[in-house]
Amino acid sequence: MLQFSYGDEQITFERLPRSEGIQRVLIKVHPDCRIEVAAPTQADDNEVLAAVKKRGRWIYQQLRDFRQQSAYVTPRQYISGESHYYLGKQYLLKVLEDPNATQQVKLLRGKLEVTLRQKSAEKVQQLLSDWYKARAKEVFAKRLDAMLEQALWVAERPSLSILTMQTQWGSCSPQGRLTLNPHLVKAPRECIDYVILHELCHLAEHNHSERFYRLLSQVMPSWERVKARLDARAGYYVLA
Structure with missing residues (x-):
């Protein structure tokens, strides 16, 4: 797991491998706020961190949006009117x-x-x-x-x-x-x-x-x- 700070947020993500020859870093923020980053195997952690930090604002916004969704989604009671x-x-x-x-x-x-x-x-x-x-x-x-x-x-x-x-x-x-x-x-x-x-x-x-x-x-x-x-x-x- 790697992490960096953005504003007041400590952002932690899991690094996953990508096929050799592919240079692009792929970032995925899941609805449960897990973050996965697929990066070329030849890139070191500092390079990956630098690439992810450039998308820090977007990641921060995604996390905020998903947390807002979770706050408004009330647990189902499976009763009439839902x-x-x-x-x-x-x-x-x-x-x-x-x-x-x-x-x-x-x-x-x-x-x-x-x-x-x-x-x-x-x-x-x-x-x-x-x-x-x-x-x-x-x-x-x-x-x-x-x-x-x-x-x-x-x-x-x-x-x-x-x-x-x-x-x-x-x-x-x-x-x-x-x-x-x-x-x-x-x-x-x-x-x-x-x-x-x-x-x-x-x-x-x-x-x-x-x-x-x-x-x-x-x-x-x-x-x-x-x-x-x-x-x-x-x-x-x-x-x-």
């Missing part, structure tokens, strides 16, 4: 108790309606979690097909799985398997498309190299704006 997200829109939660009903979740008339036999916050949470995962599987498959039309470097449709992650929206395995976070289905479609395209670019460029970002910019010129939009709401989608 707001929950789906495809970037807010829906009011309505919990209905019916001893004879089928336990289910329905999206209708601006509400997420959860019906269960006996009211229980844990059961409401479980039903919603299962509903989000089912919707995510369906939505992600459709958006993957749409994005593959732009990803001309992909020869065949990669396999897709759903996995709840706290610090990643998606990942791409060395074997070309895409994994997406079901929480992502709470974000707008363009954010979903960005994450899918990001992972598809890894099928061509396995590291965050200059060529990787060049490819991503070709297929989604607005990716930085979309990423910023997603990052700004991450606390609401993941923590809530």
Whole structure:
């Protein structure tokens, strides 16, 4: 772990290796305020620190924004009246108790309606979690097909799985398997498309190299704006 001071903040980050020949230092601030810095293996710690300090103002702002999000995101109680997200829109939660009903979740008339036999916050949470995962599987498959039309470097449709992650929206395995976070289905479609395209670019460029970002910019010129939009709401989608 390396650290430096910016204003009244002591900023600590984890250094990760990058492939040889890549000079760019990549800085990532996660919603939980962890900071990861991928740097060339040949660079010494002082060089990496100097590069990160140049982005000190941006890092400080990211940390402040994520902390503000966390302060406003109250823990879910899974009761009627709460707001929950789906495809970037807010829906009011309505919990209905019916001893004879089928336990289910329905999206209708601006509400997420959860019906269960006996009211229980844990059961409401479980039903919603299962509903989000089912919707995510369906939505992600459709958006993957749409994005593959732009990803001309992909020869065949990669396999897709759903996995709840706290610090990643998606990942791409060395074997070309895409994994997406079901929480992502709470974000707008363009954010979903960005994450899918990001992972598809890894099928061509396995590291965050200059060529990787060049490819991503070709297929989604607005990716930085979309990423910023997603990052700004991450606390609401993941923590809530």
